[in-house]
Amino acid sequence: MTDVLVTPTPTLSGEIQALSSKNYTTRYLLVAALAEGTSTIYYPAHSEDSDAMRRCIRDLGAIVEEDDEKIVITGFGRNPKDVKELDVGNAGAVLRFLMAIASLCPDVTFVNRYPDSLGKRPHSDLIDALGQIGVQVTHNEGKLPITIKGGQPKGGKIQVSGAVSSQFLSALLFLTPLLAEDSEIEVLNDLKSKVVVGQTLEVLEQAGIVIHASEDLMSYRIPGGQSYDAKTYIVQGDYPGSAAILAAAAVTQSDVIVHRLAEKSKQGERAIVDVLRMMEVPLTHDNDIVHVKGNGRLKAVEFDGDQATDAVLAMVAAAVFAEGTSRFYDVENLRYKECDRITDYLNELRKAGANVEERQSEIIVHGRPEGVEGGVEINAHYDHRVIMALTIVGLRSKQPLRIRDAHHVAKSYPIYFDHLKALGANVEWVE
Ligand SMILES: O=C(O)C1=C[C@@H](OP(=O)(O)O)[C@@H](O)[C@H](O)C1
Ligand SMILES: C=C(OP(=O)(O)O)C(=O)O
Structure with a gap:
């Protein structure tokens, strides 16, 4: 099975361990x-x-x-x-x-x-x-x-x-x-x-x-003439993947805890926490634990996406439901990723009912707090981050979204849908 059906889910709750970076x-x-x-x-x-x-x-x-x-x-x-x-x-x-x-x-x-x-x-x-x-x-x-x-x-x-x-x-x-x-x-x-x-x-x-x-x-x-030392390394939790979980919690009524997200990490995508805060999403980040208590209400935001390149799609998905117009700038190099993460991604968002505009290096989102229509098939464009982001949108659509070729999520987050299910999301692999 390669497609996932995302059925609207008003509430998410539970605890997960972030996957490794x-x-x-x-x-x-x-x-x-x-x-x-x-x-x-x-x-x-x-x-x-x-x-x-x-x-x-x-x-x-x-x-x-x-x-x-x-x-x-x-x-x-x-x-x-x-x-x-x-x-x-x-x-x-x-x-x-x-x-x-x-x-x-x-x-x-x-x-x-x-x-x-x-x-x-x-x-x-x-x-x-x-x-x-x-x-x-x-x-x-x-x-x-x-x-x-x-x-x-x-x-x-x-x-x-x-x-x-x-x-x-x-x-x-x-x-x-x-x-x-x-x-x-x-x-x-x-x-x-x-x-x-x-x-x-x-x-x-x-x-x-x-x-x-x-x-x-x-x-x-x-x-x-240097040589690499043999060492012991410990891998920290992954912010880009966790950004999608946190954004899902932000657009729903939620009580979601993600462990293993180091506050002092050098991962730029840790900015998901700051951006959701700027959007007035109720959350705390202490002892490497992020706790989101979403109430479904978000405010629009302006953000330099180059600071957190692999979390921008999740941030945009959250902005789809915010009050007001959000702007993610300095994001031109999103065009050179697994797909063109501006043109291809916004086309899929539009299919789902979002009101979005593109510039060469900018994504503009006119938020729809009332929700989007959904009820369409989404092309994944081989892109794990498009799959994760459209899933967030599907959780707050009026009709289910079918994400074609959602198995490409395994590029970075093979258990993304398992994690979402554990939090109560209606996501199913379908024939
Ligand atoms: O060095 C790395 O591991 C990465 C660098 C970033 O790419 P760009 O530098 O092309 O933006 C990022 O998007 C990618 O997921 C991983
Ligand atoms: C762009 C990504 O990875 P890479 O450039 O390594 O394919 C990503 O993980 O979102």
């Missing part, structure tokens, strides 16, 4: 693979994207053993196996990070398994940057399939654009410490999703890597 899991798996000893990662995420990183580091020669609470990894250090092909599924961050690491291999091809999703996403900025240190890349106009003919890049001066994705810079930050010579990275244009780079730097530091970063995160000096 996807972005920290992919990073810890990678730095463990780049170490020569044995590292342990406690409470790793289990999702298609984290599985993709696990599969690829294994293919590259890491030894991976796991049980219910941890993964133990013996890394390949700076000497990955001479693998010919890697399959990253639909995971953008995994692809971009491993494109850089693949330059330590003679000849690797990244296959194109999701031509209508990851297959449409642009990687030219990273391809250009790798070219500056002598890595040869063949590609399909900057897109998959991509072949990296690495050999032995030495490091040096690299300029990379940050205007489309922060993942290109993160990829270079994982690679350059392993190169023989020192490197200098200068970020050109803007740097989108800058907060996520903070997570990369945090993980690199935990792995014993030294990076000298300017305060604005636009330039870096990276000593060469």
